[in-house]
Amino acid sequence: TQLLEQSPQFLSIQEGENLTVYCNSSSVFSSLQWYRQEPGEGPVLLVTVVTGGEVKKLKRLTFQFGDARKDSSLHITAAQPGDTGLYLCAGAEYGNKLVFGAGTILRVKS
Amino acid sequence: GAVVSQHPSRVICKSGTSVKIECRSLDFQATTMFWYRQFPKQSLMLMATSNEGSKATYEQGVEKDKFLINHASLTLSTLTVTSAHPEDSSFYICSASPVLSGNQETQYFGPGTRLLVL
Numbered sequence: 001t002q003l004l005e006q007s008p009q010f011l012s013i014q015e016g017e018n019l020t021v022y023c024n025s026s027s028v029f030s031s032l033q034w035y036r037q038e039p040g041e042g043p044v045l046l047v048t049v050v051t052g053g054e055v056k057k058l059k060r061l062t063f064q065f066g067d068a069r070k071d072s073s074l075h076i077t078a079a080q081p082g083d084t085g086l087y088l089c090a091g092a093e094y095g096n097k098l099v100f101g102a103g104t105i106l107r108v109k110s
Numbered sequence: 111g112a113v114v115s116q117h118p119s120r121v122i123c124k125s126g127t128s129v130k131i132e133c134r135s136l137d138f139q140a141t142t143m144f145w146y147r148q149f150p151k152q153s154l155m156l157m158a159t160s161n162e163g164s165k166a167t168y169e170q171g172v173e174k175d176k177f178l179i180n181h182a183s184l185t186l187s188t189l190t191v192t193s194a195h196p197e198d199s200s201f202y203i204c205s206a207s208p209v210l211s212g213n214q215e216t217q218y219f220g221p222g223t224r225l226l227v228l
Contacts, residue, residue: 006153030215033215035219040222040224042114042116042203042205042219042220042221042222043154043203043219045219086151088153088154092214092215096215097144097156097159098214100153100154100156101153102152102153103151103152103153105151
């Protein structure tokens, strides 16, 4: 059984601060996905990373996939209140179903 | 593209009744659909994987007679919570993997269904 450890579980920061969320596993993933979810809604895919060492940027969000494809990070620069939500990482091993991390609740205060 | 809908979005029912939740892929065909359960401020817990025309595969600890899944077509899967009890109250989310993706990694999520059992 694959496990995907996500940290921190909760993050409360001021507007303008930077933050990083981590996902780690002992398993190798063929791809890793990051989602953002708002209360009462389904998860929305932010990015999929597939290549070891890959870095993807989405405006103020930077996603990195570890060289060994076992870990990933999400870095948000100059966080804004609109970034508030639940962030989920999910990994898959070569075509299998997704394994989700525990999630990170982010609250950005103005 | 790749839109998944769920109906109803919210449902309140009395204890002992059954509730059916529909999950539809609106603009693509889905070989596989997934059903998740989510408690407040927690991650998604996979309940079962359903493939069109075959029996669903349930995760350990999920009662198949309690949560009936039917995947009758490539665009529709249903989850029926039978004899619902207050502890079944939760947020139920479905996702669908497109036929063309060839794997289960690519999943598009529905907006979720909030179930409250009184």
